Amino acid sequence: MKMPWSREAVRILPTKIDLTGQPWYRNALLLHVRGNGALRWETRALPPEADYYESARCLTLRSTPLLSGHFAAWETSESRLCTGWGLDTAECPELDALRETLNGGFARLEDAVPALSPLLELLPEGVYVLAESDAYPTDGDGQFFWDVPDRLKICSATALVCLVDDDYDYNYECLPPVFLYPSQRRSRLDMERVEYYRTRFQQDGSLPHGIALYVGAGGMSVLLDGHHKAAAAALLGRTLPCLTVLPLGYYRLDNPKQSACFGPIVVPVEDISGVKLPKEPWRYTKGSGPLPEGRLEDAELPEALLAAGNRYPTAEGYALVSAAEIGYPTDRELETWLTDPGLYRPQLRGALVVLRSRGDPRLKDTALRCAAVGDAHCSLKTEAFQVLAELKGDPDVEAFFIDYFVILEEPSSVHGSAQDYLTQIAHSFWD
Template sequence: MFFGKNKEKLSVESVDVKVDTFEMINIKDSRVVYINGAGKLKTFFSDGYYPTKIRLNGIPLVRINSPYCPTSNSLLATGYGIENANCQELMEIQKEINADFISLENSIKAMEPLLKLFETGFYLIAEAECYPTDGNGNFFWNIPNEFTDSPATGLAYLEDSDTYCVFNQPVYLYPTQTTDCYNEERVKYYINKFNNADNNEPRAIVYNFGGFINFIIDGHHKACAAALLGKSLKCLLIIKGEYSKNYGEDNQIFLNFLSSNIRKEDIPIKYQPFLKEKEKNWGSILINEGTVNKRQWENKYTNSSKKYPSLIEYATKVDDLIYDSIEITDKLINHCLTNFDENSQIKARKIFNNLEFLNVEKAKDFAVRYVKASLKQEISSKLKLVIYNFLVNIKNNTEVEQIFIDYIVYNEDRDDTVLELVNSYWK
C-alpha cells in the first residue's frame, strides 16, 4: 500500500532519478517527485478503464469520453469551473507562482500546497512551452461545453513518414476556468510582463491527461496574453507517472511519463516499494453540460490559433527532429536553395524544423534565404506557412519586411492562405 492519507504525513519529495524527455521536444527541464497526497485532485473512471472526469474537491474540471480503442480520439467537454472548487491551496500559492520565475526547484517548492492535493504517486514536473490552442484550430478558451471530438487526445497520423504516427506530446491547452473570470486588464498586465521579461516571466501550471493536451490549473490570463502576442506559453507541466510491466521473459517493471520510461531498478530503493499498480478511482456523477465557455470571443483571440502549428504540423516537427531526422550540411542546404521538387521541399522543411529547435539565428538565416530563392517557385502552402509563420514574428526588420512586400507583389493568387498571414505583419 501507499502511504496513508493522514494529513500530517502529506508530503512532496524529490526523487533522485534521471528522466530522458528528449522525445518531448517542448520540455526544457524536469524533476521527478513522489507525492503522498490527499487525493482531492484525481481522475475518476467508469465503464472500463477509460477516464471520464477529473475532479478537484469533488468539482468536475474536465469530462472525457474515451473509446475502447486507446489509439483513437476521445471526446472532451468542460466541467463546472475550477474557481468553484473552493481550492484554498491554489489561492495560497498565487503570490509566489505569479512572481518572476527563478528556477524549477523553487517553483516546485512554491507549488507544494497544491501538489499535496494530488493522488499519491510519482509525478514528473517539467518546464515546458505550450500553445494556447487545442491543436484543432481553436483558441484554447473558446471550446464547446458539450462533448466534442478532440484530435489532440489521440495519435497524429503522418501520411508521408515511415514513423506512421506520433503520440504523447504534451503541448496544447484546455481550460478549466469559466469565462466569467476573464479580466482584460489582467491580460494586459501579462502582455507587459512577457514583453519585458528575459525568460523569467511567470509560469502557468498545467496538468497532462494523455496525448497532446494539458488542462490549465492556473494561468488562463497568461495563456490569453501569449495568444495575443503569438508566443508559446511557458508552463510548469505536471505529468502523472503510470506503472507498467513487461510480461515477457524479464518481467521488467517501468514507471512511465508519457514518452519517457524509467526502469524500476533505476529508482532509489527507498521508493521502489511504491511502484506498483494502483487501484482505479470509481465513481459517477451526472453532468448534463459544462459551464466554462460563456463568452463571445473577439477576432483577436479566435484568429490567434492560426499562429500556432496544428496537431499534424506539430507531429511533423517532432518526427523531423526525433524520429526521422537528417544530417544538416552546407551541401544539403545549398541543394534545397536551388532545387524545389517535392523531395527537396521535404528536406527543406526538415532543415528548418531542426534549425529552429537548435539555433534560432541559423533558422532565421535559412528561412530568409529560402523564401527569397523560392519566391517564383511552386512551393507547398504547408511549407510556406511553416516558414512564414516564423518570419512574421520578426518585427522591425527591413529585410523581412521587403520579403513580405515581394510576396504580395509577385503573388497572383488572392486566395492564397499565406497571403493573410503576410498581410498581418503590419497589423
C-alpha cells in the first residue's frame, strides 16, 4: 500500500547541514513537518520513590506506548528505559507503505522522503533532521538490542560519556545515535525473515535500511522498522544502515552563534529560514497516569543473537570513536596512524573499537603494532593487549605474548602496577 507525499506536510528545507567532524553520518536533510502528533512523547507521573531530578516520558503511537523512561535532568547522568507494548498493537499502515523503499534502497536521501512522508506526518509539527548512517544492533551495554527487559533499566547510551585517561582530561563526549532500542515484541521474531536479510546483506547493490527515531538522550534511538534486518546484521557482525529522525532538542539565541541542536547535529538558526521555531521545543504533551509496564519480553531469543551483542562497542567504547572523529578507517589512514602511534593515539584507539566491532581482518595487525608501543602506562597499549587476548589460538598473537614474557624475565625489566595489569591481560590469552 502506497500513500501520497504531501509536499505541504513534509518539506525539505534548502539547508546544507555541515557534517564536518561527524563522519558517522553519510548524509542529512533538514525537514519541516506539519504533522498530526499521532507519534509523540508524553509526560507521565513520577512515582514517589523516583529521583526528584528525573522526568517520566512515554513515546506513544496513537496512544499505544512504544518506549518509556525516567529521563535524567542532566546530560551527564544516565536515564532508565523500559519497553512498550509493540508496534503491532498500534496499527501503523504508514510503516508498511515505506517498507519497499527501505528494502529496495534509494540513490539519494532526498529520494526516500516521498515514501517516508506518511510516517513523518505522524510526528508533531516542527523541524527535524533526517540522517543516514550506520547503527549497531546493541543497546550500548554489550547486549543484543532486542534483549532488553520490560522493567526500567539504566541505559549507558543515554548520557554523555566521560573520558578520563592519558589522552583525555575529563572530556564529556556526546554520542551520535548509533545504538538501538526495540519497539516490537520478541515473539514476532521470524528466523526465516532474518535469513532472507542476511542473504540480502551479502549481495551487491543497495542495502536494506531500518528507520529509527532519536530518543533525545545520548546515542540511543528506538527502531521503528528493521528488527529482522538488525538481527541479520548482528549474525553477520556488521552494522545496520539506518535512517534516523532527530527532533529539535533546543536552540540558543543568547549568543552570537545562535544554533539549533538536533542531538549531536548543530544547525545555525539563520539557516532554518521561513520556519517559526517553537518557543519551548523541550515541552511534551501531558499524559495521564504513571508509566505503563512493558510487554515486549514475551519469548526467548536464540543464543546466537544474544551472543552477537558482545562484539559491538559499548557506549564507553564508542565514545573513543566519537572523540577521535573517525569513520570506518581506510588502509591509508591506518598506515598513516601506525607510522607514528604516539601522535595518533586517539585515532588508533577509536580504530581498534571499530575494527573489532566489524570483525575486520585488519584488526590483528593493527593491535599487534599498537601493543608494541613502549609506554606500559599507555591506554592504547592496554586496549591493544585486550583485543589480542580475545584472539585465542592465533599463532602470531601467541608468539607476541611469549616474547612479552621473555622480555619481562630480563634483569633490566621494570615492573609496576601498569605492567602487572598488562601481564594479567596477556595471561588471559591462555585462559
